[in-house]
Every structure is written in C-alpha cells, then in structure tokens.
Amino acid sequence: MVFSPDPKPKRIKLTKKQESELRKQVWTEQHGLCADCGHWVRLDGDTIFNTFHLCHIKSKGSGGGDDRPNRIGKCYRCHILKEHWGENG
Numbered sequence: 001m002v003f004s005p006d007p008k009p010k011r012i013k014l015t016k017k018q019e020s021e022l023r024k025q026v027w028t029e030q031h032g033l034c035a036d037c038g039h040w041v042r043l044d045g046d047t048i049f050n051t052f053h054l055c056h057i058k059s060k061g062s063g064g065g066d067d068r069p070n071r072i073g074k075c076y077r078c079h080i081l082k083e084h085w086g087e088n089g
C-alpha cells in the first residue's frame with residue numbers, strides 16, 4: 001500500500017456513523033426509491049444486493065466529497081453495475 005501526503009483540497013469526510021445516518025436521510029427523502037431505475041430498495045436488506053446504496057454523484061476520485069449535495073441513493077444494480085463496472089461503457 002502506498003501512502004502519500006494528500007495534495008488535494010480538503011473534502012468533507014464522514015464517519016461511519018454519519019454515513020449511516022446520511023444514508024437513512026437520503027433513503028427517506030427518495031422514499032426508498034433508486035434514483036436511476038426507480039425501484040424500491042430496502043434501507044437495510046439482507047445482503048448488499050437488496051440494500052439501498054448511498055452513492056457519490058461526483059466520484060471521490062474526481063474530488064467529490066461525502067457531504068449531502070454530492071450524494072444520491074441507488075439500488076445495487078445501478079450503483080455497482082453501471083458506475084463501477086462500466087456496463088454502459
């Protein structure tokens with residue numbers, strides 16, 4: 001693992017507890033619906049496959065922070081398959 005001094009401007013980072021509270025908040029605001037496909041997702045499912053995912057609108061790699069304006073809730077499919085595995089190229 002490589003550690004480097006962080007040259008980027010400070011971004012808001014949430015603790016695990018804050019993250020989980022924010023996820024609940026976003027889930028409530030979106031009425032439990034995925035922002036992409038509109039499917040209803042459980043706040044806390046049995047597995048990551050049926051659990052509401054709190055995503056970043058602007059990825060952390062592009063300098064996006066963990067604060068509310070940069071967050072959006074999606075289902076597993078939309079989050080993992082589309083964003084991280086590049087289903088759409």
Ligand SMILES: [Zn+2]
Nearest residue numbers: 034037075078
């Ligand atoms: Zn979805």
